[in-house]
Amino acid sequence: MAEGIFRHLVAEAGLTGRFTIDSAGTGGWHEGEPPDRRSIATAKGHGIDISGQHARRIRSSDFRDFDLILAMDRDNVAALETIAPPEASIRLFGDIALRTGEDIPDPYYGGPAGFELVYTRLLTGCSSLLEALGAERASCSGNTSSVR
Template sequence: MINVMFVCLGNICRSPTAHGIFQQMVVDDGLADRIQVASSGTSAYHIGEPPDGRSQQAASQRGYDLSWIRAQQVTLDDLEAYDYILAMDKNNLSALKQLAPVNHHNKLKLFMSFAQQQSEMEVPDPYYGGANGFAQVLDLVEMAAQGLLQQIKQEHPL
């Protein structure tokens, strides 16, 4: 089993969007029994809450359901258990590196590093912006999720 976790600050916009989109790609590719997907936040602000309604609405317009996801905070156990721990931006990557023992730093990456032909290295936080920010998050996440799935399939015999 390959374990993938997406991480942002509050786990209500970016990381649950990545969680839902990547989960759907995994299911569509017939790999749900081989790839486990989760998401967390580096903060405890929204534990137990569903994704932001604007994230859910934008995702729904593209055929993704995020309603079942609930916010949680990343733990030391997660850093041990997950093979890929993917931060949405440099601040959250830094927070993960402070939390993780050095022997797990190789698991920590920026999610956008998997996006092919894309110079953007961070998924911007749409929380305080308008609807366009949520659409941009979806665009970036879809690109990076495709690259991530391709990379996992190349690295692991699934």
């Protein structure tokens, strides 16, 4: 959902050509699949279409191609740090986008309320992130990735 929300906000701001946005997982078990149907429904309920997204596993080139890689939880930060070169910029979404240090929970095993909660946290964080990146645009190429 983070990729779709951030893409939507960037498009609304008229900045589509200024950012490269993608998402990937640390595992490849869902590679090539669309988002969970409940994520699609939640995003659609808020006017965002994520049905065209497909899961992929993070690649070594991502650490070179993206200026900022955001992980949704500490376990993924740790997993990324074990495979990333030292110069990679890996941050916890809750630190940089929300400034709360919180992990974004995986709503997979819960009900619709969990997907709505995650959507709300991601929307808040993506809005703040876009505002921050807009202010820092002169020193950032705008390549952003999120990892679950």
